[in-house]
Amino acid sequence: MMGGIRLGWMIDIAMVFDKASNAELLMQKVLKVNPSFNKEIIIAVGWSSRFMSKEKQHQLSNWQSLFAPFPNIKLFFEQHNTQVRHRWIAFNNIWYLPGMLNKIKGIWYQLFSSPEYMVNYFETTIKKRPFFSYLKRLKNRNI
Structure with a gap:
């Protein structure tokens, strides 16, 4: 939905497929979960296959033609x-x-997010100035 994927997600996907006894069977089951997103799932698994073992990459060879090419590395360093x-x-x-x-x-x-979120993302101590932290967050979100 956001138009992207995080590197950590690709590694997580690769790890799930590496733990599966049959990657092709897992792929078939995954595609049955929500068929309306099959295109996005195939792209994500294809990109993630770079992080899988050679055995799992071979098990997914039937899907290789549907995998999208891995994007240029510069894309990962651009701000969006x-x-x-x-x-x-x-x-x-x-x-x-x-x-x-x-x-x-x-x-x-x-x-008005949780205090833990505010401390983590706005580097503030919520106990000292909670009202100002929320104002800062609302201002930064342009709501």
């Missing part, structure tokens, strides 16, 4: 403005939550 897209995805997910109370809670936590 994903803030607006992330916000849209978060509020879109909240919109489809069941129940009005869940929607209200979802919006509340988007606007």
